[in-house]
Structures are given as C-alpha cells and as structure tokens.
Amino acid sequence: MLLLDIRNLTLELETSQGLIRAVDRVSLSLREGEIRGLVGESGSGKSLIAKAIVGVLNQRWRIKADRFHWCGVDLLQLPYDQQRKIIGRDIAMIYQEPSKCLDPTALIAEQLHESIPNQLLKGGWWNRTREKRKKAIALLHKVGIKEHQSVLESYPYQLSEGVCQKVMIAMAIAKNPKLLIADEPTTALEASTQAQLFRLISSLNQLKGMSVLLISNELDSIARYTHRLSVLYCGQLVESGETAKLLAQPFHPYTNALIKSVPEFQPELVPKSQLYALPGSIPTLQHLPVGCRLGPRCPNARKECVHTPALERKQHHFYSCHFPLQYKESE
Amino acid sequence: MIWHYLIRRLFLLSFVFFALTCFAFSLGHLFPGDPLVNFSGISQPDDELLPVLVQQYRLDDGYLQQYIAFLQRILQGDWGLSLASQQPVLFELTQVFPATLELVAYALLISFVLGVPLGLLAAIKASHWSGRVISTIALLGYSLPIFWWALLMIMLFSIGLGWFPTSGRISVLYEIPSVTGFMLPDILLSGQTYWQAAFQDAIRHLWLPAFVLATYPTTVMIRFTRDAMLNVWQQSYIKTARAKGLSRSQVLYRHGLRNAMLPVMRQLGLQFSTLVTLAMISELIFSWPGIGLWLLDSISQRNYPAIQGGLLVISSLVILVNILMDVLHTLFNPLARKQANG
Numbered sequence: 001m002l003l004l005d006i007r008n009l010t011l012e013l014e015t016s017q018g019l020i021r022a023v024d025r026v027s028l029s030l031r032e033g034e035i036r037g038l039v040g041e042s043g044s045g046k047s048l049i050a051k052a053i054v055g056v057l058n059q060r061w062r063i064k065a066d067r068f069h070w071c072g073v074d075l076l077q078l079p080y081d082q083q084r085k086i087i088g089r090d091i092a093m094i095y096q097e098p099s100k101c102l103d104p105t106a107l108i109a110e111q112l113h114e115s116i117p118n119q120l121l122k123g124g125w126w127n128r129t130r131e132k133r134k135k136a137i138a139l140l141h142k143v144g145i146k147e148h149q150s151v152l153e154s155y156p157y158q159l160s161e162g163v164c165q166k167v168m169i170a171m172a173i174a175k176n177p178k179l180l181i182a183d184e185p186t187t188a189l190e191a192s193t194q195a196q197l198f199r200l201i202s203s204l205n206q207l208k209g210m211s212v213l214l215i216s217n218e219l220d221s222i223a224r225y226t227h228r229l230s231v232l233y234c235g236q237l238v239e240s241g242e243t244a245k246l247l248a249q250p251f252h253p254y255t256n257a258l259i260k261s262v263p264e265f266q267p268e269l270v271p272k273s274q275l276y277a278l279p280g281s282i283p284t285l286q287h288l289p290v291g292c293r294l295g296p297r298c299p300n301a302r303k304e305c306v307h308t309p310a311l312e313r314k315q316h317h318f319y320s321c322h323f324p325l326q327y328k329e330s331e
Numbered sequence: 332m333i334w335h336y337l338i339r340r341l342f343l344l345s346f347v348f349f350a351l352t353c354f355a356f357s358l359g360h361l362f363p364g365d366p367l368v369n370f371s372g373i374s375q376p377d378d379e380l381l382p383v384l385v386q387q388y389r390l391d392d393g394y395l396q397q398y399i400a401f402l403q404r405i406l407q408g409d410w411g412l413s414l415a416s417q418q419p420v421l422f423e424l425t426q427v428f429p430a431t432l433e434l435v436a437y438a439l440l441i442s443f444v445l446g447v448p449l450g451l452l453a454a455i456k457a458s459h460w461s462g463r464v465i466s467t468i469a470l471l472g473y474s475l476p477i478f479w480w481a482l483l484m485i486m487l488f489s490i491g492l493g494w495f496p497t498s499g500r501i502s503v504l505y506e507i508p509s510v511t512g513f514m515l516p517d518i519l520l521s522g523q524t525y526w527q528a529a530f531q532d533a534i535r536h537l538w539l540p541a542f543v544l545a546t547y548p549t550t551v552m553i554r555f556t557r558d559a560m561l562n563v564w565q566q567s568y569i570k571t572a573r574a575k576g577l578s579r580s581q582v583l584y585r586h587g588l589r590n591a592m593l594p595v596m597r598q599l600g601l602q603f604s605t606l607v608t609l610a611m612i613s614e615l616i617f618s619w620p621g622i623g624l625w626l627l628d629s630i631s632q633r634n635y636p637a638i639q640g641g642l643l644v645i646s647s648l649v650i651l652v653n654i655l656m657d658v659l660h661t662l663f664n665p666l667a668r669k670q671a672n673g
Contacts, residue, residue: 056570088576101571103586104666105593114585115575155665171575 450556
C-alpha cells in the first residue's frame with residue numbers, strides 16, 4: 001500500500017518580484033517500509049517538500065497539489081487541527097543542524113520525555129514520569145548511546161553534533177512513526193559518525209519497518225542505503241526509480257551528469273582525468289527558465305524543451321525529458 | 332564551575348562599592364562649606380565637640396585615613412545627622428526607603444502581570460490587528476513623559492472622577508505604627524479595629540502612583556517580550572517541537588516562554604535605574620513619602636549629609652538589582668553558564 005502519494009505538488013512564494021514557483025509539479029510516492037532518497041543540489045526544493053509534508057512550512061507559501069494522500073487520506077482537504085494530529089502521530093522529522101533543533105535551555109531528558117506520547121504508556125498518570133524515564137533510556141540505547149545517564153542530564157550545548165543527531169533520532173522514533181523524514185541528517189557531522197547514522201537509520205528501517213525519506217545533496221553517500229531515488233533539479237522532478245537501475249541506466253541528462261561527477265561510480269576512470277560536469281550553474285529562483293529548467297545547461301536541449309516535459313514511465317522508472325538518454329538502445 | 336562565576340560577580344560588586352564609597356566620601360569635600368559639617372551634619376559644633384569630631388573624623392590626617400574612618404562610620408551605622416531635622420540620616424532613610432521599595436515593587440508586579448501576557452499576545456498575533464494595537468499602545472506608553480502622564484491621571488481620576496486621592500500613602504485618620512515600613516503588611520500587623528478600612532484606604536492611595544509608575548516598565552516589558560518571542564519563534568527547535576506533534580500552546584509554554592524570558596530578564600535589570608529615577612518623579616508628584624521625595628527635598632535644602640546617604644542607598648540598590656538579575660539570568664540560562672565558565 002502506498003504510504004505517501006503526492007501528485008503534482010506545487011509550492012509558490014509571493015515576493016515583490018512576483019510569484020516564484022520554487023517547487024513545480026513534483027510527484028512523490030512512498031511505499032511502506034522503503035527507504036527513499038531525495039537528491040538535488042541546494043535550492044532544488046528538497047527541504048521545502050519535506051517541510052510541506054510535515055506541515056511546518058512558513059505561512060507565506062502557497063501549497064497546491066492534485067493529490068496529497070497520507071495512508072489514503074487527502075491531508076490538504078482536512079482542517080488544520082486534524083492535519084496536525086495525523087502528522088504528529090505518524091510522521092517524524094530530523095534536521096540538518098541537530099544542536100540548533102534542540103531547545104538550548106531544556107535538559108535532554110525533558111525533551112525526550114515530551115516526545116513520548118501518553119498513549120504509548122501503560123500505567124496510570126501517577127507513575128508516568130518513571131515510565132517515561134525508562135522509555136527514554138531504552139530509546140537512547142536503541143540509537144546507540146550507552147552513557148544514558150550523563151546524556152539525559154546534559155544540555156544540548158554539552159553534547160557533540162553526532163550525539164545530538166542521535167538524540168534527535170531517538171525523539172523522532174519515540175512515537176513509532178510510520179515515516180521518518182531525514183533532511184540532510186549528516187551535513188554537520190564527521191565522516192565516521194555519518195556512516196554510523198546511516199547504518200542506524202537503515203537498521204531502524206529493517207527492524208521496525210519504518211519508511212524513511214532520506215534527503216541529501218550527495219548522491220554517493222546515500223545511494224548505498226536507499227531502495228529508490230528521486231532526483232530533483234530546480235524544483236522539478238527529473239527522474240525517479242529504483243536506485244540500482246537508476247544508477248546503472250539514467251534516462252535524464254541531469255541524473256547522468258550527477259552520476260558521472262562522482263568518481264566512486266566509475267571504476268574505469270583514468271587517474272587525473274577531468275570529471276564530467278554540466279556547463280553553467282543553477283539559476284536563481286527569480287530567473288528560472290521556462291519549460292524544462294535544465295534547458296539552458298542541457299547538452300541535448302532542442303526547441304521542444306521550452307515546454308515542460310511530462311513525467312513518463314517505463315516500468316518502475318519515471319523520467320521527465322523530451323529526449324531521454326539511451327532510449328534507443330533500450331528499445 | 333558556577334562558584335567561580337559567583338565569586339567573580341562578588342569581586343565586581345566589591346569594586347563597584349569601593350568606587351561608590353570613594354565618590355560619596357569625596358562629596359563631603361567637594362560640597363561647599365566645611366567638610367566637618369558636611370560629614371557630621373552638625374551645623375554649629377561648640378568648642379567642646381569640635382576637637383572630638385575632628386579626632387573622630389580624622390580630618391587632620393590624610394585623605395586615606397579620612398576615607399577609612401568614613402567607611403568605619405558607614406559600617407557602624409553612623410551616617411551623620413540631617414542638617415534640616417537634626418535627626419540621624421540612617422533613621423530617616425529607614426523611614427522613607429521602604430515606601431519607595433513598596434511603590435517600585437507594586438509597579439514591577441503590575442508590569443509583569445500585564446506586560447508579559449500582552450507581549451506574548453503581540454508576538455503571536457503580530458500581523459493581526461490586536462497585535463498591532465498592543466504594539467502601538469506600548470510605543471505610546473514608552474514615549475509618554477511621566478510627569479505629564481501623572482498629571483493627566485490626577486486630573487482624570489482624582490479631580491474629575493474623584494475615585495482616588497491625589498497624594499500621600501494613607502489618610503491621616505488612621506494611625507498605623509511602622510513595623511516593616513511597608514504600608515500594607517504594617518496594616519495587617521497593626522491589629523487595629525479599623526484595619527480593614529485602613530487597608531482599603533491604603534490601596535486607594537496606592538493605585539494611581541503605582542499605575543503611573545508601572546506605565547514605563549510595562550511598555551518596556553511588552554516590547555521586549557514581543558521582540559524576544561518573535562525571535563525565538565523563528566528558531567529551529569520551535570519547528571522541531573511543532574513537528575513532534577506538540578500543540579501550539581504546549582510549544583509556547585515549554586519552549587517559547589523560557590527562551591524568550593531570558594533576554595527580557597536581563598533587560599529588566601538594565602532598566603531598573605530608569606525605574607528608580609521615574610519613581611522619584613512620581614513620588615514628588617503624588618507626595619509619596621519615599622526616598623525620592625526625601626532626596627529631592629534634601630537637595631533643595633542643601634542638606635549634604637542626607638544627599639550623601641541617599642545617594643549611597645539608591646546606587647547600592649540599583650547595583651545590587653543589576654548584579655542579582657545577571658546572576659539569575661546565568662542560573663536560568665545554560666548557554667550563558669557555558670560562556671561564563673569558558
């Protein structure tokens with residue numbers, strides 16, 4: 001069953017220069033128990049989509065979607081309170097800078113306690129505190145923190161970024177969410193902690209069947225842990241499909257460029273040769289090109305590219321390009 | 332760790348007091364007239380007393396010895412006599428100082444009770460009309476000159492409507508012995524048969540000066556609470572708390588309020604000196620028998636020992652409150668604690 005089913009999500013921001021469409025008709029669907037990667041450069045709208053799903057987007061943004069289903073319920077049709085209730089129950093999110101996402105004046109114990117919903121506790125209110133404490137310790141053990149005593153009695157500034165992120169994950173999984181959204185969870189961490197965290201997330205996925213939406217700007221770091229990938233460019237969905245197939249045979253020139261720019265994906269690369277990159281750089285949000293937004297930078301662009309290509313499907317592989325790569329060979 | 336910080340604050344406090352006593356001491360010499368009279372408050376010492384005083388104040392020795400003698404007298408409670416009434420300055424201070432403290436305390440209480448919720452409301456409804464109205468009123472109250480505002484209030488409520496008396500702490504009808512120096516507890520402690528009537532009368536006297544004095548701190552409180560709350564509301568940990576599934580009021584209460592009140596608390600310490608100045612003005616207007624009125628009288632009477640004493644007491648109060656607020660801020664804010672240690 002589809003957990004999350006979004007069709008043509010559009011996010012627009014009203015500014016003095018006019019309406020800016022930061023996310024343009026992106027579709028995203030997530031099955032239960034899968035790890036989905038969302039890849040794109042900074043400014044491609046990955047975080048916006050995540051915030052829109054969790055419902056913490058700033059009020060200046062306009063959200064439109066043909067379909068915004070969570071477990072078969074259209075969230076956008078629901079009144080605000082119910083929307084918050086469902087999201088609060090089922091979806092958890094962790095962010096880029098964990099130390100800034102923890103309240104600086106509250107102990108870790110307090111913050112962990114309040115993320116454990118009362119419905120999950122068995123006893124009456126009189127031993128709720130003790131139960132919550134037990135549960136908090138168990139959560140910390142689950143995310144791989146052994147010194148629960150000292151961590152619980154610390155303030156966020158006393159902990160390293162890696163431990164803070166683990167605490168964030170502990171808070172996120174406290175309510176047994178169906179979906180965990182990880183918005184660039186490892187950018188502030190060192191390399192060894194990064195790998196630790198990814199392993200933690202994928203083990204949570206395997207053991208608890210929790211779906212994960214993993215957002216990153218580094219294709220190589222998340223490719224190993226994800227089942228499926230969606231690639232974004234400037235707010236448009238470029239390509240999505242199973243990770244292995246997508247990496248082996250990209251249809252979209254942007255995905256192709258993304259893969260070719262990472263040496264790890266090309267074993268036969270000659271030493272000291274130049275890495276492949278598209279010319280130019282990403283346009284600013286105020287000067288987005290019409291049609292396919294990759295147009296001006298695309299090596300295969302033709303006249304038709306001024307119209308936005310529709311999302312096309314080939315088995316489980318979606319792409320939006322008028323002139324897909326390797327199309328002929330695969331036919 | 333925290334002890335280091337407290338000891339450092341205590342050091343600061345002692346240095347400030349040292350500077351303050353130096354200044355107060357030098358006033359005795361800087362004021363026109365005989366330093367002996369300025370220090371002792373005895374305007375015409377006779378021939379028997381004169382050598383005793385010179386000996387006691389060590390006026391024949393250097394300034395350092397004089398300063399040490401001055402410090403000893405201050406610590407022993409011998410603050411000289413008031414030139415105007417020939418009563419000990421310290422005794423007069425104990426009579427007037429509690430009245431000021433009482434007024435300031437009630438004004439601060441009003442500002443807390445009104446200012447914090449209104450500031451929060453203004454922050455939460457920042458773009459709503461109610462938020463704008465609160466902000467506008469706060470700006471207006473902030474910029475009102477207190478003497479004019481006080482006169483307006485007297486004209487409206489005392490003269491126009493006749494609800495409140497214009498001056499004093501309590502009607503002369505009631506005889507309340509001074510135990511603590513604070514009027515309301517004194518009435519409760521007095522055990523007189525008319526204590527209820529006296530209590531009501533004291534409240535009626537208190538209303539107008541406390542309200543006028545509270546205008547400034549309340550508006551300051553509204554503005555700072557609003558700004559701090561708007562700032563905190565943008566932080567990531569608020570978004571995290573929202574994403575946890577906490578409701579708006581839970582987030583506000585558990586994460587917003589504490590973080591927003593920290594800078595407000597610090598500002599309050601800094602604004603306290605302004606508040607004391609304003610208290611002196613409102614005491615003058617409402618004939619409130621506090622230290623402000625007493626000090627202003629002393630200044631116009633060239634009552635140098637009294638000026639010296641009043642200055643010492645008021646400055647000490649402001650400094651103490653400042654440092655106390657700083658210490659409290661550090662105790663409540665883990666981040667400041669980190670900086671204090673580091």
